[in-house]
Amino acid sequence: MNWSEKIASYFTGNGLIYIVADEHNILGQSKIKKLLNVQGRVLHFYEDPLLFRELYESNFRHLNRTERQTLLIIIKDSQFNQIPYDVYEQAVHLTLSFDTFFPNLDSSVLKECSHVLYDVIFSLHSELIQPLNGRETADFLLNKVCSINTSSISNEAALIKSGLLYYEKYNEGLPKVLLKRLNQILYQINNNRLLESRLIFQSKECFKLYLNQMWQQHIDSFEKGAEISKKKPIHSWDYFNDPFIQRYIFQYIEPVKVSNANRYEQWMFPGLFIQEETASLIESLFRDDYSLFEINDWLRFASKLGQLQNQLLLREQHEEYFQDNVSKANESFDKWIKENFHKLRSLSVLPKPKMVHQIPHYLSRKADKKIALIVLDGMSFTQWHLIKNHLHSKDLKTDETAVFSWIPSITSVSRQALFSGNEPSLFSNTISTTHKEKILWTSFWEQQGFSKQNIAYEKSLGLKSYNQEELAYYYSPSVRIYGAVIDIVDKFMHGASQGLQTIQSEMKTWLNSGYLDYFLEDLIDSGFEVYLTADHGNIECIGTGRITQGITVDSKGERARIYSSLNIRNFTAYEHDEAFIWDDTSLPNNYHVLLAKKNGAFVPKNQKIVAHGGIHIEEMIVPFAKVYR
Known part of the structure; x- marks a missing residue:
């Protein structure tokens, strides 16, 4: 059972009405909402009493339980009595909280995390045998959930490998609370290159940008005359010599133009455009x-x-x-x-x-x-x-x-x-x-x-x-x-x-x-x-010149002109060598087509467009x- 299925398991009663205190917005997570929707559950985030009353009267009040959908009324706190009494007295009351699901993790850290992490958190939290404070919770999430082994990060290669592992699982950057904790750890290592590189975890785009900048500089060193033959090129970065990084880096790299292939090793070719x-x-x-x-x-x-x-x-x-x-x-x-x-x-x-x-x-x-x-x-x-x-x-x-x-x-x-x-x-x-x-x-x-x-x-x-x-x-x-x-x-x-x-x-x-x-x-x-x-x-396309006709043409496309008059279409084709007639029995009788030849377009001469x-x-x-x- 995954995280979404666990939450959905609380709402199995068909036709029931649930009032759910959801202080951590668990039911707002997109995967959970989607699963509940597929199961036929109606989610209503309670804010406006009038809107709720309209929903309830129209779709639930006058239907038997066997005839209606299951309704989840979601409130942000535990004040169940804010719900109208006639609904309150027949509803099932539930409270969803990180403190309940993850008793050994600090909820103040969890609530700042992205929804994409919760499936993994749910699958791993049972490993914990005692409660963790905020810092310990952040460390657990970094190491176990995000695959960033902070104890092994001593150089830039280790950080890049952690980035590759993290973005293999997730398409977005680290939550701010975890990014802050990672920065604290990197400051303790006292390595300036690591501090410059830490921004790779802000977003996947930052990761790509950083890798491409470093790859460009790496290739530039060869283009300036460095020889391969088992020597390191000038201004080399050690992490490009790491086999793991060599294997997985190219899904993020835009190929760099180079003059020839002779001075490059085979593993580098996916990141090169050889002119x-x-x-x-x-x-x-x-x-x-x-x-x-x-x-x-x-x-x-x-x-x-x-x-x-x-x-x-x-x-x-x-x-x-x-x-x-x-x-x-x-x-x-x-x-x-x-x-x-x-x-x-x-x-x-x-x-x-x-x-x-x-x-x-x-x-x-x-x-x-x-x-x-x-x-x-x-x-x-x-x-x-x-x-x-x-x-x-x-x-x-x-x-x-x-x-x-x-x-x-x-x-x-x-x-x-x-x-x-x-x-x-x-x-x-x-x-x-x-x-x-x-x-x-x-x-x-x-x-x-x-x-x-x-x-x-x-x-x-x-x-x-x-x-x-x-x-x-x-x-x-x-x-x-x-x-x-x-x-x-x-x-x-x-x-x-x-x-x-x-x-x-x-x-x-x-x-x-x-x-x-x-x-x-x-x-x-x-x-x-x-x-x-x-x-x-x-x-x-390249423009061949406009055809000025006003209302005599029904549609003035850049590559196709449509006429309801056969005679006007034919006369236009006669006057313009850059156009040709298209007739086919698949078209309506009053639909007469004039098309541009080759890659021409009916726009000002020599204007370049895509059409x-x-x-x-x-x-x-x-x-x-x-x-x-």
Whole structure:
């Protein structure tokens, strides 16, 4: 039994009302709240008597115990009589306190600790045979719970190893009360380097920043002429020679640019970007002739292209040579997609979907499980590989394939197709908006035999701090089908002043906030089988000039323009060589499309932007992945 299960075991009476004195806010811990919610318990933190009365009268008073949920009324002190008497007299009264659960630990220290520590505290506290004071409690937590063996810290290597062990278990810094105690211990050692390094426990970001600064200085010593051959480089730091640190450090290290590999040992390579390798990486992907490429070849190529582009962007090596090769490959893809797009619509959804609108049909074959489909609006394979690497560093695994977007590769077309399971011609009334996605998503799953209460959908996620309690599925245990849109890539895309480089930089910052991994982990913990995809990708574009038409055009996208008048669309194409006509029977009759050629965009000449809407390989092929532990 873990900590959350221990707390939940106090509230097993179905339909009962509990009044809980919770001075240490134990029931406010997110994992405990989630477990109680899954068990059908309603938690009410009592503050406003009127709000409570409304809740009680509407949902509990007039229902028999067998018909109602279990209610937990949570108060901050032991004044049970503040609860209305008619409720008080029928309720079970409980007090939750650290003094009860951990009698040998100092509660004043425990209440300052993060919730993430309590599972480990609960599993280890039974080792104690006598009460500890505040300082002793802090030492117990540092050594046993946080894996920071304070008695063995005599040098910087030992401190770094403690940091690696601590952040392997926890994603946040030490609680202030423990950080203060650790500082006291380090001051007693009287080692200036240790005192400078102690800030690594303030947060995981501080740890990463410190390691990267030291790694850069370490590599600089080699670049200035130090030789390896079993000599220590000038200005070396002993901890980089420690085998344990060498093994685990690179999940925190950003590769450093170096001129060649000759002067470096093999173990250092994950922390290096060897510039001479760029050309060979590019040559391994691109070729002179793509004429024999079929669907699976292009799907694999798109993923490898995104992987390579992500590497080059992270290393600030997004060179013209690489972009020229992409352009050449895309010329072949352009020809292939124009000849074969109509065939994609009729391909089987099994063993894996080939187009985004087939994804719901594929998932419906797995509907004996709870299903969560997370759509990162506008995510290309370039962003996906950055995201995938981040998820893998958090011990989340991915099973990846690729699917085609719709044409035009714009949100109102491709994302509606994705959530509705239909071709665009079947949602012609809403093809210019995404406001009906929830209705379309719900309708698809109702046709599969689910009721409305089993289905949830929400969008505009990822734009603020993560809070599971704000998500649509959290308070509804009956939800079995969950669809959600994370808008962060699209937000970064439309503000990318430096092109793809800006997006990758901002994506890294967002990923380090923990939003995505918390979101996915909570879904997995709630029993969902989680899938992640995109409605379309994106490309770095160069402006070819604006097309000024006023009200004669229905939608003025940067890569796609939509007309209700066929004649105006055709005349516009005739007048602008940088555009071409796209017609397909999958589109509504009055929906006429004009697309930008190659990587052009209908914006001022030579302006660099990141956009979508056309038929570039980076827009048209997107990831579809299962995420699991």
